[in-house]
Every structure is written in C-alpha cells, then in structure tokens.
Amino acid sequence: MSCKGLGKVVQIAIVVRNIDEALENWSKLLGIEKPKVIVTEEWEKTKMMFRGEPSRGRAKLAFINMENIVIELIEPIDGPSTWRDFLEKHGQGIHHIAFVVENADECAKYLEGFGGFKEQEGFFRNGKYIYVNTVNGLGAIIELLQYFSK
Template sequence: MADNVLGTKVVTQIGILVRDIEKTAQEWADFLGIEKPKIIVTDTVDIAQTEYRGSRTPARAKLAFIDAGQLQIELIEPDHEPSTWREYLDRHGEGPHHIAFVIDGMQEKVLQLESRGMPLIQKGEYTGGRYAYMDTFRQLKVLVELLENDK
C-alpha cells in the first residue's frame, strides 16, 4: 500500500462556490436549523499574499463557514479578479469546488503533490495560517485544498 501523501485521511472541509452568499448562507441555515453564519471578506493581497497560477492577484472572496459536525462547509462568493474561485465558477457554475485537509509542512506537501502531476493553482495566507489549492481534478475529480495552521 502506498504512503499517505498528506499524512491524514480526514477531510475537514468542503468548499462550495456560490453567486449569492447571503441567500445561500440563509438557505443552509434554514436547512440545518441554525443561525445564519457570519459572512467575512478575505484579506487584501498585501496581507493575504494571494498568488494565482504563479502571479500575485488582488482576488478576494466573501466567505461563510458552517459547522456541520465533523465537517465544515465553506461557502465562497468570489469577486471578479483572477482566482481559482472565479475560474471554477465561470467554467462549472455553482457547486462543490474543493475538499480540504489540515496538514503540517505546507512546502513539502505542495512539492510532493506537484511531483505527482498535481500543480499548485492558488495559495495565500489567512490569520493563523496558510492555504494552497492543488489541481488534483484530473486524478481525484475534485480540487484539494491544503490548510496549515500556525502552532
């Protein structure tokens, strides 16, 4: 049996692209019988250090996080700047975008996935950590997001 590339098998999040986060967040809240989640906006490029396909991008998105027990649902409404979110929404419409894993050793994991033909699409920083979207669609039929939280 092959080694586990990421060091975990636990999916921690499913990301869903939406065109209207306010409406979709309320729909999820009603569906789950919870309060509507708070909607936040990602940091500006000077803070987030966002790179898309190897170049800096001012892309931002509205996000809402829903605790669904063992899994987090992330709703994402991107702006119109170049990003994996915008590209995917324009090509495929609303719906699932990625599954996420919390990992340790971001640079090492990115290099391991790239060596398997799964290139980095987008990366950035958030308060308390960093993320990387890997193009695993050809192999896994979904994008994988790596999340590394500061210790």
C-alpha cells in the same frame, strides 16, 4: 515522500453566486442560525498567488460548523482567483475538499505525483493555504491548510 494530515477531510467548500442567498438556504435546510460572512483580506496581507502570478482576488466566506465537517461557502468578489474561474466555468458547486497538514508546501509537492499543480496559495491569520488542482489525477481540487503556532 508522503504528506502528514491527509487522513481526515476537515472541510468541503462550495462556490456560490450570492453568499447571502446560499446562507439563507443552508441555514433553513439545517435549522441553524446564519453564520457571519467575512471578507478575505487585501493582497498586502494574503500575498495571494493565482497560477503563479500575484492576484488581488478576494472572496466573501462563511463557515458552517457541522458535527463532523465544516461547509465553507465562497462568493468571489474581486480579481482573478480559482473561485471566480470555477464559477465562470462550472457555475455554483463543490470547489474543493480540505485537509489540515503539517507542511503545506511539502504536501503540494507530494500531490504533484498525482498530476497536481498549485492553482492558488496565500496566507490567512495564523496560517497558509494552497489549492492543488488534482482534477486530472484524483478528480478534485485539494486545499492544504497549515496553521502556524501562535
């Protein structure tokens, strides 16, 4: 078994305490206009699962589009989530690296062979995501992004 799409990192995500402050600093550092902040949708749309249980965990997100990669800033705001857990245990920092894959569920199973387990998963407009915790095997949380045809 393999996973199509693991050849190119598309995103690095950083969990922050205050997204407005973090955006101010990143924008100043990079000399860019501040990107807009969005809030993840309610459970009824995301069907978010955290460690196998439904969760109303939500977050504020901002995406900084670089030449070669996207930097995502994440501020947890409601309920249990991998983002809140990370912030409480480690403070601010790099949470995951992301890949766009053809089949997120198949890739999550593939990553089990590297000590991975599904930490969180859910849906977003035109797609789904799965965070696979491979910290013990690979030293990182991997996000698998799958986009659906429109």
